Amino acid sequence: MTQPELDPVLEAEFQPDVTGDGPVISARDVRVWYGTTRGAIRAVDGVSFDLAPGETLGLVGESGCGKSTLGRGLMGLLPAGAKRDGEVRFRGEDVLTMSPRDAHRLRGSQLGMIFQEPMTRLNPLLRVSAHFEEAIRQHEPKLPKREVTQRALDALRMMGIPPTRYRSYPHEFSGGMRQRLMIALALVLRPAFIVADEPTTALDVLVEAQIVQILNDLRRDFRTSLLLITHNVGIVAEACDRVAVMYAGRIVEQGRVADVFAAPQHPYTRELLRSTISLRTTGLNFIPGSPPDLIDPPPGCRFAPRCPQAMAVCATTDPITIERPGGGQVECWAVGPTDLIPAGGTARLQQEELAVADEA
Amino acid sequence: MPTKPDLIDVRDLSVHFGLRGGTLGRLVGRDAGVVRAVDGISVTLREGEVLGLVGESGSGKSTFGRALLGLAPATSGTIGFDGADLTSMSRSELRALRQSIQMVFQDPSAALNPSMTVAEAVGDALRVHGMKSSVERRERVVEALERVGLSPVQLFLDKYPRDLSGGQKQRVVLARAIVMGPRVLVADEPISMLDMSVRAKILQLMLDLKQDLGLSYVYITHDLASAKFFCDRIAIMYLGRIVEIGDTEEIFANPRHPYTKALLRAAPDPDPARAVAKDLPRGEVPDAAVPPLGCSFHPRCPEAVAQCGWEARDLRTLLETHWTRRTPEEYDAESAAVGSLDALARPDTSVHVGRGGADAVRSILDRIRDEEPDEPLWRGVADVTDDGAGVRVDFHPGVDPALRRAGGVDVACVLYPDDSPDDSAGG
Numbered sequence: 001m002t003q004p005e006l007d008p009v010l011e012a013e014f015q016p017d018v019t020g021d022g023p024v025i026s027a028r029d030v031r032v033w034y035g036t037t038r039g040a041i042r043a044v045d046g047v048s049f050d051l052a053p054g055e056t057l058g059l060v061g062e063s064g065c066g067k068s069t070l071g072r073g074l075m076g077l078l079p080a081g082a083k084r085d086g087e088v089r090f091r092g093e094d095v096l097t098m099s100p101r102d103a104h105r106l107r108g109s110q111l112g113m114i115f116q117e118p119m120t121r122l123n124p125l126l127r128v129s130a131h132f133e134e135a136i137r138q139h140e141p142k143l144p145k146r147e148v149t150q151r152a153l154d155a156l157r158m159m160g161i162p163p164t165r166y167r168s169y170p171h172e173f174s175g176g177m178r179q180r181l182m183i184a185l186a187l188v189l190r191p192a193f194i195v196a197d198e199p200t201t202a203l204d205v206l207v208e209a210q211i212v213q214i215l216n217d218l219r220r221d222f223r224t225s226l227l228l229i230t231h232n233v234g235i236v237a238e239a240c241d242r243v244a245v246m247y248a249g250r251i252v253e254q255g256r257v258a259d260v261f262a263a264p265q266h267p268y269t270r271e272l273l274r275s276t277i278s279l280r281t282t283g284l285n286f287i288p289g290s291p292p293d294l295i296d297p298p299p300g301c302r303f304a305p306r307c308p309q310a311m312a313v314c315a316t317t318d319p320i321t322i323e324r325p326g327g328g329q330v331e332c333w334a335v336g337p338t339d340l341i342p343a344g345g346t347a348r349l350q351q352e353e354l355a356v357a358d359e360a
Numbered sequence: 361m362p363t364k365p366d367l368i369d370v371r372d373l374s375v376h377f378g379l380r381g382g383t384l385g386r387l388v389g390r391d392a393g394v395v396r397a398v399d400g401i402s403v404t405l406r407e408g409e410v411l412g413l414v415g416e417s418g419s420g421k422s423t424f425g426r427a428l429l430g431l432a433p434a435t436s437g438t439i440g441f442d443g444a445d446l447t448s449m450s451r452s453e454l455r456a457l458r459q460s461i462q463m464v465f466q467d468p469s470a471a472l473n474p475s476m477t478v479a480e481a482v483g484d485a486l487r488v489h490g491m492k493s494s495v496e497r498r499e500r501v502v503e504a505l506e507r508v509g510l511s512p513v514q515l516f517l518d519k520y521p522r523d524l525s526g527g528q529k530q531r532v533v534l535a536r537a538i539v540m541g542p543r544v545l546v547a548d549e550p551i552s553m554l555d556m557s558v559r560a561k562i563l564q565l566m567l568d569l570k571q572d573l574g575l576s577y578v579y580i581t582h583d584l585a586s587a588k589f590f591c592d593r594i595a596i597m598y599l600g601r602i603v604e605i606g607d608t609e610e611i612f613a614n615p616r617h618p619y620t621k622a623l624l625r626a627a628p629d630p631d632p633a634r635a636v637a638k639d640l641p642r643g644e645v646p647d648a649a650v651p652p653l654g655c656s657f658h659p660r661c662p663e664a665v666a667q668c669g670w671e672a673r674d675l676r677t678l679l680e681t682h683w684t685r686r687t688p689e690e691y692d693a694e695s696a697a698v699g700s701l702d703a704l705a706r707p708d709t710s711v712h713v714g715r716g717g718a719d720a721v722r723s724i725l726d727r728i729r730d731e732e733p734d735e736p737l738w739r740g741v742a743d744v745t746d747d748g749a750g751v752r753v754d755f756h757p758g759v760d761p762a763l764r765r766a767g768g769v770d771v772a773c774v775l776y777p778d779d780s781p782d783d784s785a786g787g
Binding site: 063162 | 555556557560561563582583584586588589612626660680683684685691
């Protein structure tokens with residue numbers, strides 16, 4: 001479908017009430033553990049970032065790096081048995097310490113979520129109309145029915161779903177339409193912040209590009225802040241303002257997409273970009289070895305055993321988060337700070353040879 | 361041009377699946393229709409070649425791949441392998457054939473039996489094909505595992521799939537595929553479930569195996585980037601047909617079919633400097649049970665012309681899209697004048713629309729046209745005449761384009777008329 005042109009009145013109505021210019025979401029030293037019989041898995045281990053109004057932050061990393069756990073942790077949607085720590089402020093309010101009742105009130109109306117598999121998130125027995133009515137009534141029980149319908153239809157029209165389909169069932173929609181339904185459902189309550197967890201991974205090439213375009217328009221048209229979780233650096237390049245690269249539970253580098261992708265500072269970012277197969281690939285590159293065990297991660301930098309630039313200091317001392325040359329943050333001894341590296345720390349690290357036995 | 365002989369020669373292959381329909385429909389013997397998953401495909405695979413089948417889900421690429429192993433029954437057409445026709449083989453003949461053609465599946469976790477060790481999984485194929493000596497089997501298994509880089513082999517032989525990483529599992533799947541010494545591997549999205557940093561490794565392994573064992577590949581994927589790197593020749597598939605086929609270089613340097621162009625534009629690029637607003641085709645892959653008239657891609661095609669097969673369902677989509685841009689009041693008024701869209705659900709080239717009077721309907725259509733005069737559908741409208749309480753819209757008859765030679769590749773699109781009538785389609 002072609003993108004619907006928005007009428008200005010409707011657009012204004014859908015603006016989330018953004019107060020001030022401070023960050024919408026501010027995460028500081030967020031940690032999430034999962035208990036197992038072997039010990040605690042440190043899935044997210046001290047992550048900090050800010051998200052400004054209308055900004056899209058791409059959270060990119062490979063499976064097991066903790067990116068989905070982080071997304072759910074921000075929403076308070078972790079499974080039982082998961083522990084979290086740190087501070088997540090939504091417009092100054094700490095969401096990690098608030099009561100379950102308050103958190104529930106915030107979810108949906110202020111914090112939205114878009115999942116990977118739309119079909120598993122829609123109730124096959126309920127019409128589209130019922131999904132929207134339930135979502136709206138949860139948060140605004142007193143809204144007259146006419147207005148509920150109106151608001152639902154507006155959200156659907158913005159996603160290019162015609163009003164003729166309002167009474168249809170989820171199975172009557174194609175995959176791309178379902179994902180647009182999910183986005184409309186997340187938008188109908190006009191949240192200020194949305195987490196989208198691999199929203200295009202289950203979709204076809206062309207439909208994926210359509211959804212990326214829709215997400216792109218979101219930030220422009222509604223000033224919605226978006227955390228876009230993906231393993232695809234191509235999607236980040238096309239849909240995000242800033243990028244945070246995650247490895248083994250840590251954000252190892254973050255900054256503006258154009259800066260980070262043009263001049264990656266962290267060796268993992270560089271190797272991840274190099275190993276991505278794109279239309280301009282002329283040779284194959286890959287990262288030897290696999291990410292560390294998160295129950296008992298290696299001391300120092302977690303990427304050191306695989307890092308082509310690893311130094312002696314990397315295997316003993318945690319890297320320090322520093323300002324990234326060109327803006328943003330990075331944590332890597334090869335970037336700095338040099339004055340804190342102990343004597344002899346810059347010697348080449350003797351790494352164990354990585355065979356297929358260790359590969360991801 | 362071909363110096364190597366053809367290994368697989370597929371002629372006009374169709375794989376149709378009958379739909380079950382409702383219980384009542386079956387009782388009264390009503391035909392629920394067929395899905396033409398593969399609809400008349402001709403293609404060859406040369407010795408030592410990597411042929412890519414690229415398309416979105418529903419394009420029939422996986423069904424085609426399965427048909428090459430006799431795993432999906434051919435409705436018509438032939439699959440020649442080594443002079444024999446695979447479509448007329450018995451089960452036991454097919455089993456013997458699978459020593460020569462093997463398959464690599466997308467999801468290595470689903471392709472491996474969780475209760476079999478690596479040694480059992482790889483050795484099972486040998487046992488099925490009649491190798492009785494377990495010592496001999498072990499030898500071949502070890503050799504295959506070493507070949508795919510799972511060494512030291514002793515570390516892996518007794519492991520279960522759950523002990524392995526995604527990349528290691530896909531290596532086991534590849535070991536199982538090569539253990540019989542096949543000549544052709546049909547690889548269905550072999551790297552798309554893997555992490556970015558592992559994909560290149562598995563692709564490199566497949567290249568090494570090709571080199572070392574003289575394999576030929578049919579590489580099935582939706583990912584143009586890996587196809588560009590890996591394939592010698594590429595067939596772009598859409599709704600059961602090949603719409604463009606030719607040498608990889610030529611396809612990427614000069615894409616001709618509008619669908620190929622669209623796929624190339626849509627491929628995500630990790631270079632933020634290149635990321636610009638894209639002119640993407642609308643909609644999605646249509647229902648293969650009732651494909652569009654004419655060219656299957658015409659409802660989404662930005663370059664479509666009068667004879668591409670315009671019909672009632674396209675008009676319905678146009679009206680519905682238009683209504684996403686109207687206010688609720690305008691929508692109520694317009695949908696009252698147009699009435700039910702059910703009449704527009706069938707593939708008709710002459711259709712009655714409206715119940716609020718011919719003038720009212722006509723003015724709605726005119727308004728839509730004024731808003732978007734470049735909409736390709738209008739090129740297909742032959743006539744709009746008054747018809748009772750509405751209007752009758754007549755479309756130009758459509759042409760179903762066949763693959764034709766165009767500048768070194770074959771393209772199925774009316775925009776590319778034949779430039780060498782002697783050359784047969786299918787490359």
